[in-house]
Amino acid sequence: MAYDENxxxxxxxxxxxxxxxxxxxxxxxxxxxxxxxAPVHVLVIPKFKARNFPEFVQNATNEQIAGFxxxxxxxxxxLGLQEDGYRILSNIGKNxxxxxxxxxxxxxxxxxxGPMLCKK
Ligand code: AMP
Numbered sequence: 001m002a003y004d005e006n007x008x009x010x011x012x013x014x015x016x017x018x019x020x021x022x023x024x025x026x027x028x029x030x031x032x033x034x035x036x037x038a039p040v041h042v043l044v045i046p047k048f049k050a051r052n053f054p055e056f057v058q059n060a061t062n063e064q065i066a067g068f069x070x071x072x073x074x075x076x077x078x079l080g081l082q083e084d085g086y087r088i089l090s091n092i093g094k095n096x097x098x099x100x101x102x103x104x105x106x107x108x109x110x111x112x113x114g115p116m117l118c119k120k
Pocket of ligand 1: 008031032033034035036043090091097098099100101
C-alpha cells in the first residue's frame with residue numbers, strides 16, 4: 001500500500017496543522033500525544049515518508065535511520081527521563097493497533113508503567 005500524504009502526521013510535517021514541538025532536527029519531529037496514556041507521552045516521527053518501522057528501515061538511508069533513532073534517545077534525554085526510565089513502542093498495522101499511517105515512536109514515562117501488554 002502507498003504512503004498516504006493526507007495522514008495527520010504528514011500534515012504536521014508540512015506545517016499544515018499546528019504542532020506543539022518538543023524537539024526537531026533534520027531527521028525527526030517530536031510532540032505530545034493528544035490523548036496521553038501516561039504522565040509523559042510523546043510521539044517522535046521521522047521526516048522520512050514511511051508508514052511503519054519495517055518500511056522505514058527498508059527504504060531510508062542508514063544516515064536517516066540513525067538520525068531518527070538518535071533523535072528518539074535525544075528527546076528522552078532532554079526530557080530528563082534517563083535516570084527513572086521510560087518505554088518506547090511503535091505499533092505496526094492492524095494487529096499492532098496502528099491508527100496513524102506514518103511511523104511514530106511512542107515514548108511513555110513519568111510513573112512505573114506496569115506490564116508491557118494489557119492482560120485482558
Ligand atoms: P497509533 O495507534 O500507534 O497509530 O497511535 C497514534 C497516536 O497518535 C495516538 O496515541 C493518538 O492519540 C495520537 N494522535 C492522533 N492525532 C494526534 C494529534 N493531532 N496530535 C498528537 N497526537 C495525535
